Amino acid sequence: MKTVEMLIIGSGPAGLSAAIEAAKAGVRPLIVDANPKVGGQLFKQIHKFFGSSMHRAGTRGMNIGKIFLEQCNELGVEIWQDCLAMGYYEGNVVAVDRRLEDGTHKLFEIQAKTIVIATGASENSVRFPGWTLPGVMGAGAAQTMINYNRVLPGKKVLMIGSGNVGLIVSYQLMQAGAEIVGIVEALPKINGYAVHAAKLVREGVPIYTGYTVVQATAEKERVNKAIIGKVNPDWSIVPGSEIALDVDTICMGAGMKPLSGFAHMAGCAFTFDRFLGGRAPVHNEKMETTVSGIYVAGDSTGIEEANTAIEEGKIAGTAIAERLGYLDPKDADAACTAAWERLAGLRQGHNGDIRTRAKEGQIAKYREIMEGGN
Numbered sequence: 001m002k003t004v005e006m007l008i009i010g011s012g013p014a015g016l017s018a019a020i021e022a023a024k025a026g027v028r029p030l031i032v033d034a035n036p037k038v039g040g041q042l043f044k045q046i047h048k049f050f051g052s053s054m055h056r057a058g059t060r061g062m063n064i065g066k067i068f069l070e071q072c073n074e075l076g077v078e079i080w081q082d083c084l085a086m087g088y089y090e091g092n093v094v095a096v097d098r099r100l101e102d103g104t105h106k107l108f109e110i111q112a113k114t115i116v117i118a119t120g121a122s123e124n125s126v127r128f129p130g131w132t133l134p135g136v137m138g139a140g141a142a143q144t145m146i147n148y149n150r151v152l153p154g155k156k157v158l159m160i161g162s163g164n165v166g167l168i169v170s171y172q173l174m175q176a177g178a179e180i181v182g183i184v185e186a187l188p189k190i191n192g193y194a195v196h197a198a199k200l201v202r203e204g205v206p207i208y209t210g211y212t213v214v215q216a217t218a219e220k221e222r223v224n225k226a227i228i229g230k231v232n233p234d235w236s237i238v239p240g241s242e243i244a245l246d247v248d249t250i251c252m253g254a255g256m257k258p259l260s261g262f263a264h265m266a267g268c269a270f271t272f273d274r275f276l277g278g279r280a281p282v283h284n285e286k287m288e289t290t291v292s293g294i295y296v297a298g299d300s301t302g303i304e305e306a307n308t309a310i311e312e313g314k315i316a317g318t319a320i321a322e323r324l325g326y327l328d329p330k331d332a333d334a335a336c337t338a339a340w341e342r343l344a345g346l347r348q349g350h351n352g353d354i355r356t357r358a359k360e361g362q363i364a365k366y367r368e369i370m371e372g373g374n
């Protein structure tokens with residue numbers, strides 16, 4: 001069995017920043033990531049990041065990933081890629097399935113003094129007749145195909161959802177050579193940043209606000225048409241509003257939910273808030289969950305952005321360095337307070353008060369459970 005002071009599950013911005021912060025104080029963390037390439041979402045994001053200048057807005061996501069990985073290398077952070085954390089046992093023992101260089105797989109047990117769950121998010125799907133047809137996929141899956149695997153999923157794409165993910169992935173699909181036949185958005189207005197929508201509108205992409213997909217049909221076992229229709233306030237379809245679009249791919253950019261199965265397995269308490277993306281593990285101001293020694297950071301504890309994931313990762317890394325005796329409690333408290341102040345600033349942006357309330361509710365729920373003994 002391998003013994004580590006700090007095990008981080010997930011190498012996205014949350015996991016990497018937790019590792020960097022702890023390693024700066026002297027901790028020797030191990031990061032495991034199920035993907036063959038580390039960096040989480042960052043290496044799929046070829047666009048210049050939105051967000052705050054303090055968090056490298058204007059720099060492409062993939063370049064932010066490179067900077068983080070260089071820092072990890074310099075600080076001696078151990079990283080096991082192609083390594084899925086798949087089991088949790090009492091006493092913080094984690095079972096991982098690691099793919100070795102010769103292509104074989106080996107199971108390892110890791111005894112971790114502390115764990116950070118930074119597993120990110122999974123995509124929501126939209127259900128309509130035909131949604132399981134080949135050619136219908138998540139927007140994130142399409143983004144992985146073009147920016148990571150260099151495979152174009154299709155040539156005529158309909159995107160469902162006009163949030164930032166739907167808009168950005170639509171533009172990247174166009175850059176990769178696909179035609180975006182349209183974007184449907186059930187809300188009466190575009191849901192993502194105007195700057196992303198404007199780029200598509202300038203290229204002549206129709207954005208159907210107040211519309212949804214009614215049905216997808218197939219030819220030769222692959223989607224060939226999407227029927228879209230205008231939605232009434234009760235979500236029924238306005239009779240006669242249907243439009244048939246020729247497509248070979250339908251992408252769903254319909255939001256994400258925390259990928260928190262590992263936290264569930266470990267027995268962490270959860271809360272439900274739709275503004276966090278659904279069920280998410282609760283935590284205190286140090287990002288520690290209701291299971292002692294298990295911390296959480298980033299999208300796995302509520303869907304937000306890379307910049308907030310970075311700050312939450314810093315808090316978890318600092319708190320662990322303090323817990324393990326590498327940081328003076330006063331210094332750790334000051335660093336965590338500063339990170340919370342930066343988070344408060346970041347959460348003043350898009351849907352700021354709703355996000356702030358949701359995150360405060362998550363901490364309040366932690367207190368209620370821990371102090372109330374529920």
Ligand SMILES: Cc1cc2nc3c(=O)[nH]c(=O)nc-3n(C[C@H](O)[C@H](O)[C@H](O)COP(=O)(O)OP(=O)(O)OC[C@H]3O[C@@H](n4cnc5c(N)ncnc54)[C@H](O)[C@@H]3O)c2cc1C
Binds near residue numbers: 032033140143299305
């Ligand atoms: C299209 C798109 C555009 C975006 N643009 C921006 C932007 O411009 N600015 C911004 O701030 N944010 C942006 N975001 C959001 C940002 O990418 C995420 O909020 C951020 O990546 C979350 O970081 P994370 O570390 O929590 O998770 P992730 O980056 O998702 O990383 C999670 C990692 O955990 C690994 N993992 C999961 N389960 C396991 C397991 N059991 N064992 C081992 N490894 C596991 C995964 O392989 C993954 O590498 C965008 C998101 C998308 C989809």
